[in-house]
Amino acid sequence: MAQNVERIEKVMLAAPVIPVLVIEDPKKAVPMAEALVRGGLPSIEITLRTEGALEAIRLVAENVEGAIPGAGTVLDQAQYEAAVAAGSQFIVSPGATNTLIDIAEQSDVPLLPGAATASEVMALMERGYQRLKFFPAEQAGGASYLKSLSSPLAAVKFCPTGGVSLEKAPTYLKLPNVLCVGGSWIADAKAIEAEDWSGIEERARAAAAISG
Numbered sequence: 001m002a003q004n005v006e007r008i009e010k011v012m013l014a015a016p017v018i019p020v021l022v023i024e025d026p027k028k029a030v031p032m033a034e035a036l037v038r039g040g041l042p043s044i045e046i047t048l049r050t051e052g053a054l055e056a057i058r059l060v061a062e063n064v065e066g067a068i069p070g071a072g073t074v075l076d077q078a079q080y081e082a083a084v085a086a087g088s089q090f091i092v093s094p095g096a097t098n099t100l101i102d103i104a105e106q107s108d109v110p111l112l113p114g115a116a117t118a119s120e121v122m123a124l125m126e127r128g129y130q131r132l133k134f135f136p137a138e139q140a141g142g143a144s145y146l147k148s149l150s151s152p153l154a155a156v157k158f159c160p161t162g163g164v165s166l167e168k169a170p171t172y173l174k175l176p177n178v179l180c181v182g183g184s185w186i187a188d189a190k191a192i193e194a195e196d197w198s199g200i201e202e203r204a205r206a207a208a209a210i211s212g
């Protein structure tokens with residue numbers, strides 16, 4: 001079985017940017033997600049880097065209309081299954097392992113695995129994957145590097161994430177092999193902690209308006 005391209009593209013094409021979030025206090029997840037959705041960013045990646053992350057996903061899935069909550073930083077089977085049980089509609093990993101791909105094949109919830117080199121991309125292509133996260137985008141070589149992959153690996157489309165900003169996003173989004181970008185700049189840990197929902201909404205609106 002191959003990647004469910006239709007399902008992952010729904011997530012990737014919902015808006016130009018997927019906000020990547022680190023949430024300590026799950027109680028902040030609902031107002032934060034509401035601000036993101038109001039601003040025009042429905043796909044929301046909550047990273048499993050905090051104790052409250054799974055609860056945050058569950059609360060968003062149950063309470064925020066229009067949101068497409070997903071889990072990020074999913075590294076193993078237990079996390080994949082817990083993320084799905086919490087209501088994740090997509091799963092993101094910084095890389096890819098055979099174990100993760102095997103689990104994804106048995107799940108209705110699609111995986112967006114990470115890759116940073118031609119060989120990593122080709123290994124995922126062998127498993128039927130053509131929609132990938134390019135990670136860490138800026139540190140691995142940025143938009144010019146990713147552009148170089150577009151001709152030999154034309155079937156593969158990416159969500160570059162890592163070091164991407166409002167200023168850098170348009171250059172990525174103009175590439176033929178980019179469907180969306182990911183980044184934490186819309187709602188960083190400080191903004192969430194400060195409950196700056198209007199600031200988050202404003203940055204979401206600016207991100208949603210980026211055209212490639």
Ligand code: 3PG
Pocket residue numbers: 020135161162163164182183184185
């Ligand atoms: C991460 O590793 O947290 C994500 O890739 C987001 O990266 P960023 O904070 O550089 O946007």
